[in-house]
Amino acid sequence: MLPSQRSQFDIPDEVTFLDAAARGPLSRRVRAAGGEAMATRGTPWKVGREQLEERAEEVRGRAAELIDASANDIALVTSVSHAIAIAARSVAVRRGTRILRLAGEHPSNALEWSRLAQERGAFVEILGPPRDGDWTSTVLEAIAGPAAAPLAVVALTPVHWSDGARLDLDLIAPAARRHGAALVIDATHTAGAVPLNVRQWQPDFLAFPSFKWLLGPYSMGFLYASPAYQGGEPLERNAYNSRVDDCGDWTAFAAGARRYDMGERGTPITLALANAALEQHLEWGSAAVSERLAYLTALLARHLEALGMLLVPERVRAPHMLGARPPTDARKLVARLARDQVFLSERQGVLRFSPHVYNDEADIERAAAMLRAAQVRA
């Protein structure tokens, strides 16, 4: 198993950070890369545009490698919401059709679908939450819905962001395809935590940011656009996603998914941070990261059950995120634990624990001990 990587981070012994799903820390190596890039901003004449182009392509290539795509299929975007807005511009949504999404979904993969539905006279069907935690059956039943309106889009995440409940995309993706729907995946809580392969799911679009499980910078996200969707209209036109045509005008698009690249894509600091974070992650490997996190969440689950918390059922538990409903107020518990230097999040009444490679057994024991003490005091 991948050993603890804590020595690569500046996390004091007394801090237990179990909140990678909110924002991951940058490792020493990533910050060093960012520091070097920062220095070059004082001497712009030393960094040519070609070098920034090369760096952008390096980042694109590494993001592609992470999800087993080709670099041509990846756009560099600011955020997941940016990516979803691009996808929403491209998918065919006609009057009277349905867009499926999960209940309690993150706004970045929810609000744009409501806007699109309103614009086109379509409607958003909001699924769940299922009583037994089985999102997969809920989604499959809705996709099949024999009496339902035609299906235009299935907009999903493989792991629910609030509590880490897992959806089986191996079943859902082919079902969506059979019904002729576009499949748009928010892989925020998958990329970097769990092996991810676009060849397996064949989504039309798939988006992920760098600042959470990839332990990279803010304002750098990735959009996979399948070859069939590489002719769409980007949200903005800029010098990065366009190119000069034979007449010298900026009328042509850049190749492949690059046509969706953001403006100011060549930010040297962000590119350097993202590149180092992706390189570091690819060295660890998603499977090894996932295995380590599954080990830590399993240790934690035993403690939480003993404390009387209601956990996401084991059969749908993601390896890296663990949602637990406490008998007392979740928000108060999170605030109490933060005072004891144990950091996690509350989402929709659930305690959300999200360890990463810098966590170890001592962190789990400490979190459990502090929770026990906090519950006794409550």
Ligand SMILES: Cc1ncc(COP(=O)(O)O)c(C=O)c1O
């Ligand atoms: C499920 C999910 N999607 C997306 C995001 C981030 O969205 P954006 O990059 O648009 O800020 C988050 C952040 O918490 C999230 O949990």
